[in-house]
Amino acid sequence: MNGKPLALLLAGTAPFLCLTNCKSREESAKKELKDSGYDLTPEAFFRAAESDDVKALDKLIANGIAADTKNADGDTALHAAAGAGMKKSASFLLDRKIPVDVTGAEGRTPLMVAVMRGTPEMVRYLISQKADPQKKDGQGYKPLMLAVREGRADMIGELAPYDREKLDDALLAASLEGKASVIDALTNYGASIYARMDDGRTPLMLAAQNGQIEAVDMLLEIGANRFSMDDEGRIAADIAREAGHEELALRLSEVPRKDEFALEEPADLGAEMLAKVVEKRAEPTNPESVKSKGLPSGTPVAGQGGGAAGTPPDEAAPAMLDGVVLESPEAGKNPPADAAKSPVVMRAYRQTDLPLRVESVKGEVATMRFSGGGVKEVPQGEAIPGTRLKVIRVQHRMRDLKDEGGATEVSVVEVEDTANGRKRELISGVESTAHDPLALVEDGQGRHFVARAGQKFRGADGTEYVVTAVRPNQMVIENRSKGEVITVPLRGPRG
Template structure:
């Protein structure tokens, strides 16, 4: 050994041994990768992510490819896995500390890419990993709006619960761009066909204005009113005609029929609303395949109420009762429970909203003469005691006046013109007020309690909770109900969730 310690001799050979061994391992890894169809490059790393090939991802990262490496566009392999719907690859990358909300091309996160190109299952997985559904891309679009722009109606159900206050905005955009599958999905999860732009345009008007025939048909089928007016008194047919869509304008410009002028009572609308909700619930399962919906506590039949809320209640059954005076009992079990109100204090879900606009509008009154704008018929002057003109009109003016009234949107007391009309067919009367959209009835909601029972609710109704607390419905809007707990002085907001939300 020439007097040299063995350890010193081995130390001198260590760099050589490592160099030889490392080179051998690298060559071995490259051969294994080549056998699998990859080389040791970032491009191969992305291809493995898009193929859900975790074994290749492990070899590539073990041999120097960083987990957060980016392609020329600025995306990571997590973006690639998300767009391809590859959960195992996404899981591998997240485990190696690639941030779930890492931004790439156009400032988009993997969740956004999954919404645009991936699968609902991948979107659901990323959300379960705390991906942020409220982040915006470089153009200011959140995931929900990206789903609208890409026509991905299948993504709406995954995102609706995270962005409920933007569902109406999303519906307006979907109507504008003619995304009929998105329109269908959005309204099933709580967007309202009664939504309006700042200038009074409805989804139907936007679709008509842009010649979106399929979207127009979809909106009419789910309850949009062809005779609603914007701030200038135009209806959907007017907007189609102004934009050069004459054939569509002719389809929309049917003369208002007798039932369009009919005054209705909220209690009359319960069976109709419930039938539509049940029809949509039966069309798409609301429980995972491994769960029998009949076993869920909120699907159990309730005496006097038909069956459960989701698919068991016969469409031809009795109309739901009014909410007034009802005692709402707590649910027997929270397992599989449907959504409750915002703070969970009242087990109510708003399933549907109904508002039928009359095909006319009050402009002003002078003496005993009312100036009215009739849908498709221009401006007419009608004297007290006369019938409102129009084919099929059954409304008679019984009183006109001017008075001061507190209008919420006007910010205080404002002088308004008032026209009281009477339905000659049923004797019902209703005040129509300038500046307020004239409707055939008070706005109503179909609500569902924690036991799957359905009720019709309107502003002013009072009811009690199981603990004895007194409640009053203070407002019913297209996208929410507002309820006051009068016992505790608390306000509860119950959002519209739609039949599937």
């Protein structure tokens, strides 16, 4: 061996042996990948991610493809997996330290791509991995608004709990764009059909303005009032006509029936509100495939001041409001998940607009504007033409406007429903409604109650609460012993 140590001779051959062995392994890996339908390219890496082929992803990374490789659009393989709904690929890539909120094309995260093209399961998985549902893409869209824009009604239930404050905005956008299935889903999870733009336009008005017939039909089906007026006194039919949608305007401009001027009480509306909630919960994922039947006949409804339906008032259970109490077939079966944070959860809101409003009062004469056009002067003591209402008193009054930092004089018209004797004050500058704002609420045992401002109730632990406000998208209650104010958001039947 010419006097050279064996170790030195072997050391000299090491690079050659490594080169040979490494090349052999690389060729073997290429062949194995080729046999699996892949080549050693970034394109193949993305294709493996979209196919949930974790073995191929592992081999491609082991042979030099970087886990954070981006395509020509700027997306990562995690974006590709998210869009294809491939959970195993997503998990594999997250384990390789790809950030869950890595941005790609148009500033979108994998969650956003999943919302637009993936599956609800993938959205749920990414959120469980701390993906941020509040992030905005390069155009300022959050995941919820992307779901609206893309018409992904199946995504609403996954995103609603993380963006409750924007559900009404999402509903207004869905109405403007005519996304009927999204409208239905949003209202199921807590968006309010009583939402308004700054100029008073409702979701129905926005759908009518853009000629969105399917959206108009959906909104009417779930309770939108075609006689609600915007700040200019226009109803949906007027707005549709102005936009050139004459046929739609005709469908919306029927003359109000006399019973649409009825003054109502919670006892009239509680069972109806509950029936709609139960019906929505009973519907399958695709609401078009099966029509549920709502409440079975004979579902008991208690009167004012009682306990649970069928029990005397002195046997009322905890968390019982001192108004209308309802029992549903599902009572006790599905208590709200966050009942510990609040003694009740708001499930529905009800506001019935009357097809008229007070314009002014002069002497003993009230000037009333009717939905769809027309102004009439009605003297005190006379019936309002075409309605079942009678003007029994007119006056001026100072009204405190907290939002505007002062008081102003308003016209007040007290009317009586001649069919049932109920009375109500209608005020200029304020939407005329047939009853006080109402909320359907659910307690920790899954029982349902009707609430309005001023009502008192006790929680399961005996704590006293009072309802201080009921609004289209939230109810405000006060813990009387602590003076603590709690805002209870509208969550909808499925929210």
